[in-house]
Amino acid sequence: MRPPTRSAMRLSRHPHRRLGTAALAGVAVLAALAAGPGTAAAAGPPPPGPRVQVEIPGPEAASGPTPAGSGHALVPVTGQGRPAPHLSAPAAVAADGHVTKVVDNGSTADRLDIVVVGDGYTADQLDRFHADAKEKWGEITGVEPYTTYQNLFNVWTVDAVSPESGVSGDPAQGDVKSTALGSYFWCDGVERLLCVDQDKVDSYVAKAPQADLVVVLANSAKYGGAGYNEPSAKLGYEGISTASAGNAKSGQVAIHETGHSLGKLADEYFYPDTPGYEHYSGPEAEQSNISILTADRMAADRTKWYRWLGETSPDGGTVGAYEGGGYYVTGLSRPTDGSIMRILGKPFNLPGVEAMIAGFYRHASIATPGTSTARTLRSSDTARVVVPRLAGARQLTVRWYLDGRELRRYEGRTAVPVRGLGLGRGAHDLTVRVADRTASVRDPGIAAGLRGAVRWEVRR
Ligand SMILES: [Zn+2]
Structure with a gap:
């Protein structure tokens, strides 16, 4: 989807956010605003080096629905934390990089391979990492269409031995830990944004055969996550989702992110009362689940999700064209009011389920x-x-x-x-x-x- 150029002007107040597209620029600015008073980090010079775009999970609400996301940010490719001291204990050295096939449904060529790498687990905590990985997979397979299609997947764990337990930014922003993947909360000044060192993640992912999706589990109970949804040119996977092992809502973030990476779905949330996002007036969106068309127009043109119009959707209500989506309040519509592409903890809607199944079979053979x-x-x-x-x-x-x-x-x-x-x-x-x-x-x-x-x- 092409963003409006005027959002780019908003970028000038944040010159360190060198964003690829104007809309993302606006969204990133917004995300910082959304973090609210008391949560934004002190402004400082940006870390040097290349950056990568990530989706920020929505703020964890004490009550009521949690928004799936709150925009995007360009974050450093590198992680955070103290330089790791040399791993000298023989047990730690032996365990590091160890690959286990946790869920085996067939050959890598015929199945969708999810690679889970842990961060902030010491050599003594690797058993817990394996248990956490299984639990998180259980959480993912609790959501359709993963439940029905779970046997299309293989799940691999790669042991990353961290010198210290836990990750940076947990519990407080100033807490810095030495971990294998350099994971840290407070990424880009947003407490719940859990970033990683992508090169370090890749070095572990490369030890498992042909990853299609990557999940990084942080040894933490703090709410947070991030979606790195750019496919990896080097390793071929579709994206990295980060999540806290000990936080259930964090798993929902990971599922939402696979909506982007596997389902190629757009976000169905939008920004009320935000300059630049009142109305979308660009061309039709590429993604299958947002559209500039009304339901009547969709049906007449036999396009977008017209085959599902009027059907009862698993997330509640009937499929139609609900105003708002793709970050815009008007001018773009979404198929249902509140699917997981808008609200964490909700199921995918009918068009979303179809898109996910299409994504599964891109990697799995029947x-x-x-x-x-x-x-x-x-x-x-x-x-x-x-x-x-x-x-x-x-x-x-x-x-x-x-x-x-x-x-x-x-x-x-x-x-x-x-x-x-x-x-x-x-x-x-x-x-x-x-x-x-x-x-x-x-x-x-x-x-x-x-x-x-x-x-x-x-x-x-
Ligand atoms: Zn999203």
Whole structure:
């Protein structure tokens, strides 16, 4: 989405925020304002070096809904903390960089791989890190569509041994700790903004195979997080979410951030009473969940989330075009009043669920050969296909075809003995087609990504 240029002028009062786009500039300024009196850090010269854009989680409310986010900031790529003393204890050196597959649902090539790295855990606390990682994954899989699709994921932990327990900025702004990833609260002057040293994170992520998503867990109970939603050119993952291990709302922040990184969803929140964000008058937004169109126009043009209009959404209410979204109060609409892309603790709305499933299948395969397709299968062989075990198993169809004709008796099976095919002379084509026919996907373009096939040459 292209931002209005006038927000750029607001930037001049904050020359150290060298932002890539004008809208983000305005948002970053706003975020600092949103932090409110008493929470902003003393202004000082910015740390040198390159910066990266992160999303700031919304302020933790004592009561009432917590906004999902409160804008973006350009933060240093480097972390904070005392330089780490040499890790001399043999146990610590041995543990550092150790990789564990915590959740195993198949090969890295066929599954979505989440890599969890802990920070602020000493060598003695690594068991707790593993428990914390499992607990956070449990929290993520409590939210749809993660619940239904959790078996499309592998979860890896990479042990990062920190010299000190806890992270910088916890409990107080001045508390500085020596940790493996340089995590720190009070990033960019915002207490709940939990930043990391991205190069250090990458050095650990690189030890696990092919990360698709990265979660950094800080050994802390303090509310906070950050979304680094720029895909990594170096390691190929879609983004980094930071979260406090001991704070449940912090996990909700991480889920919201995957809405951006995996679902490619826009924020559905907006800024009331904020100059520059009263009205959006630019072109149609790229993201699937915000639009300049009314519901009627969407339906007439058969575009955006028109397939869901009028349906009851898991976050409450019916899908329509609710005014406000993409940071603007008017001029942009969102599909429902309060999905997780606006309010933490809420589910994804129907268009959001569809976008997340599309994101899952960008990284996960629905049909993987369990028997090699590189050689001809003979009578003694069995053709096997590996399919994900989805929670709503009935939505997955598995159909077998011999020379293009369906073998109805094998429907739903994942293994077919060649002997039972009653083959005639010569080479034949055995194909299995697998499709996820979930009712949560209505876009035929996305549905096409939820199908797969495996083909073998068979002879008797
Ligand atoms: Zn967001």
